[in-house]
Amino acid sequence: MNTDRGPLTADMSPSPWPTVAGAVVLLTAVLSVLLTAFAWPSVRSSAHDLPIAVAGPAAAAEQVGVVLDERLPDAFEITEVADTAAAEQLIRDREVYGAIDVSSGTPQVVIASAASSAVAQTLQSVATALGRAETPGASTAVATRDLAALPADDPRGAGLTAGALPLVMGGLLAAVLLTRLVRGTARRVTGALAFAATGGLAVAAILQFWLGSLGGSYPANSGAVALTIAATSLSILGLESLLGTVGFGLGAVIMMLIGNPLSGTSTAPEMLPGWSGTLGQLLPPGAGGQLLRSTAFFDGRAATQPVVVLAAWLALGGVLCLGSGLRRMTGRQRA
Incomplete structure (x- = not known):
């Protein structure tokens, strides 16, 4: 029996060494960006204004x-x-x-x-x-x-701080799954809004009734969380529908690498370096954190700005999804 399998085909041949070197350089750059995004705001945090x-x-x-x-x-x-x-x-x-x-x-x-x-x-x-x-x-x-103490069950505010990342991840996860599992722009948007509502109820219940990290009105807290998730997921869906995979990557960068580290949830926006705290409040993670503090501990005071920011991102996502849907519909009609 002939056991000679012959030379490797082009598809099976090892990658050229420059390709390996390029992958190493790319991975090093990504790691450096991740470290900078998450470590820089904390290391350079200080009181100013x-x-x-x-x-x-x-x-x-x-x-x-x-x-x-x-x-x-x-x-x-x-x-x-x-x-x-x-x-x-x-x-x-x-x-x-x-x-x-x-x-x-x-x-x-x-x-x-x-x-x-x-x-x-x-x-x-x-x-x-x-x-x-x-x-x-x-x-x-x-x-x-x-005058506005943190709950006795969570005197350090750990739950509120730790809850910031799952809100962003929830919005990203919703965009990924809906894009992969659901066809049709209207159905994806409906799914994102429905998930925001159920996710808001679930997250607020865990933080308020189980962990004891929130006070205030449960419906108001649920609404704050739901609006944050909706703004995140729908804006990423809109970018993905317009730009494809590139749009999803752009949305992930905006929410995870910029919005989450610059949210100021663990300290305060004014304690972040330079202009970064102001930028963070214009993105869903920062606006959502401030809105939840307002509903949970201040009877909704100072909620106007974060609500406007989140509503703007929600509207942007809706417009992008609508525009992409209309474009595809027009393309099918012309075909």
Whole structure:
């Protein structure tokens, strides 16, 4: 029996070494981009232009502002108010993250840890330093009041932070599966919206009733999650319907490599380097995180901007899907 299989065919021949080298270079570049996307915002995170209030007499408030600028230059954007009540209202309306209250003489700090535990910790450390400077040798403990505390079951806000990535992944997964399993633009859009609704109910229930990471109204929290998933999945579906696989890759890059690291969910948008925090709030992951904080801990205050951002992405995805469907229909009619 002849066991000679003959020479390798062209399809079975080993790849040229330049191809191997090119693959290695490409993989190294992808790894570098992934590391930069996720590590850079965290490593370069710092306080800059954090909106806070200083409550008290004008002279005392101005002095606090001078001291803060000396200790942490450009860290805070200060709004001076006359009394404690005005500062607390700004915090509840999510116009500032917290306040330093010097209306009684001794500095006190008013925080909202649900808005950002990282900013709350920064304010507490600053107030402690101010108290130590005013009364050297005295106790460094500073009175602190939390107007919007995180739930007792999740005092560090870990659930809210960890939930940001699954929301993005859920939108990506929906776009992938609907593209592969469902034919017809209308059916894909309907599937994406239906999944957003059921996903919103499920995710909010897990975070609120099981993990205890959310407060507030369950329907409102479900709506915030659903809108985030819908904006993510429908915009990626729209890009895929317009550009094919390239569109899906573009959507994944926008949501995963840009939107998720720059969402500011784990800290605050103002703590991200440079312009990146502002950019992050214009993308679904950042807008969705801010919207969920508003519904869960602030009775929906400051929800307008994130709702507008998410609705814009949702509308963009719908328009792209509609345009692609009409184009295919016109092509079939001409054929």
